[in-house]
Amino acid sequence: MALWRVPLDADQIEVPLGIVHIIKERCKGCGYCIEFCPKEVLEFSKEFNQKGYHPPRVKKPDDCVNCHYCEIICPEFAIYSLEADKEQANQ
Amino acid sequence: MTTAQEAQREAVKHPLDDLLRTERIPHIWCPGCGIGTAFSSCLMGMKESGIDLDNTVMVSGIGCSGRGAGYVKLDSYHTTHGRAIPFATGMKLANTDLNVVVFSGDGDLFAIGGNHFIHAARRNVDLTVVCVNNFNYGMTGGQVAATTPHLAKTTTTPLGNPDSPFNLPLLAYACGASYVARWTTLHARDLTSAIIEALANPGFSFVEVLAPCPINYGRRNKEKPLDTLRLFQEKSIIKNNAHPTELDVDWERGVVLGTFVNNPRPCSTDMYDKVCRLEEKPPKKSAA
Numbered sequence: 001m002a003l004w005r006v007p008l009d010a011d012q013i014e015v016p017l018g019i020v021h022i023i024k025e026r027c028k029g030c031g032y033c034i035e036f037c038p039k040e041v042l043e044f045s046k047e048f049n050q051k052g053y054h055p056p057r058v059k060k061p062d063d064c065v066n067c068h069y070c071e072i073i074c075p076e077f078a079i080y081s082l083e084a085d086k087e088q089a090n091q
Numbered sequence: 092m093t094t095a096q097e098a099q100r101e102a103v104k105h106p107l108d109d110l111l112r113t114e115r116i117p118h119i120w121c122p123g124c125g126i127g128t129a130f131s132s133c134l135m136g137m138k139e140s141g142i143d144l145d146n147t148v149m150v151s152g153i154g155c156s157g158r159g160a161g162y163v164k165l166d167s168y169h170t171t172h173g174r175a176i177p178f179a180t181g182m183k184l185a186n187t188d189l190n191v192v193v194f195s196g197d198g199d200l201f202a203i204g205g206n207h208f209i210h211a212a213r214r215n216v217d218l219t220v221v222c223v224n225n226f227n228y229g230m231t232g233g234q235v236a237a238t239t240p241h242l243a244k245t246t247t248t249p250l251g252n253p254d255s256p257f258n259l260p261l262l263a264y265a266c267g268a269s270y271v272a273r274w275t276t277l278h279a280r281d282l283t284s285a286i287i288e289a290l291a292n293p294g295f296s297f298v299e300v301l302a303p304c305p306i307n308y309g310r311r312n313k314e315k316p317l318d319t320l321r322l323f324q325e326k327s328i329i330k331n332n333a334h335p336t337e338l339d340v341d342w343e344r345g346v347v348l349g350t351f352v353n354n355p356r357p358c359s360t361d362m363y364d365k366v367c368r369l370e371e372k373p374p375k376k377s378a379a
Contacts, residue, residue, distance in 0.1 A: 023105060025117075026116060026117050028117070028121075028122035028123075029122055030122045030123040030316055030317075031123075031316075031317060032123070032128075032316075032317070032320065035317055035320070036277070036320070051117075053122070069279075069280075071105075071106070072128070072131065072132060072135065072279040072280060072283065073128055073276070073277070073279050074127070074128070074131070075120060075123070075124055075125065075126070075127020075128045075130075075131065075276075076116075076117060076118075076127055077105050077107055077108070077111060077116060077127075077131060078105075080105050080106055
């Protein structure tokens with residue numbers, strides 16, 4: 001995401017890390033999550049799901065900031081993200 | 092990644108799975124259809140607003156978005172064509188504690204059900220109406236609807252729609268709705284917060300959601316689903332409290348989004364109790 005200027009408190013902000021989960025069999029390949037991810041974390045994968053669509057694939061797992069935009073724009077309930085720390089705590 | 096890790100990933104569920112009849116998912120909506128996003132925002136709004144979900148009913152009519160009632164794991168009601176609002180009004184009158192959400196499409200709410208809408212808004216029945224506006228009759232094959240923009244091509248207007256579309260927020264405002272907002276599926280976060288506000292508003296709340304219909308509307312107007320969303324991104328103007336007369340859907344000029352009316356007034360059940368439930372009033376003295 002392009003910034004016009006670096007925020008003055010940029011060094012104090014802790015950027016969260018998210019882990020993207022994709023439910024491949026629900027995906028219908030509309031590409032909304034890939035197109036509108038602000039960090040461009042996703043891309044189309046080469047594999048097919050059961051219905052013959054290409055589900056997304058995580059291209060840059062370290063860049064996800066857990067903003068949940070993919071989760072909210074996905075019309076298929078097929079993608080969501082969880083915060084990395086919480087997930088490790090659960091395991 | 093090993094299969095064990097994969098299995099663990101699969102076991103983690105989508106955050107909205109507790110509100111979905113997952114055995115019916117994947118739903119019937121086409122790839123790129125905006126109803127899924129509108130539906131997911133609606134569920135997210137219902138979850139985040141903190142309303143009692145055991146006391147919440149989702150009502151929908153006929154059409155693509157009418158399928159919404161079948162996918163939600165709450166009490167839900169799939170009604171006859173255009174009659175979602177009358178059924179919802181009846182439910183609200185019978186049990187005033189219910190939160191009633193009407194989730195339906197533009198054809199159902201404004202073409203066949205137009206009269207029900209205007210009277211429910213006039214009487215300020217405590218409903219939350221989420222209208223998915225996809226600019227045509229999607230389920231029946233993409234015919235021209237009351238909301239099709241001027242000059243847009245549909246199966247029944249191959250030369251372009253000669254008529255002007257409805258300005259839905261203006262209609263809702265003129266009829267007396269106490270909360271009116273409009274967002275697109277691209278503005279899913281604002282849409283979710285609008286739905287939360289609409290649920291909290293005591294009275295008739297109307298949220299219009301502009302949604303892409305890639306198969307029946309987009310294909311005839313040379314718009315891929317992503318093109319429609321880019322159009323929503325480039326041509327939308329966010330202007331809260333804009334006057335409802337400025338809200339025509341004209342993509343050449345830009346379409347205004349935002350919250351336009353948030354003006355609570357007494358709702359129909361309160362006024363009914365005040366006028367017709369006389370138990371609390373002292374009995375009239377008899378003539379003798």
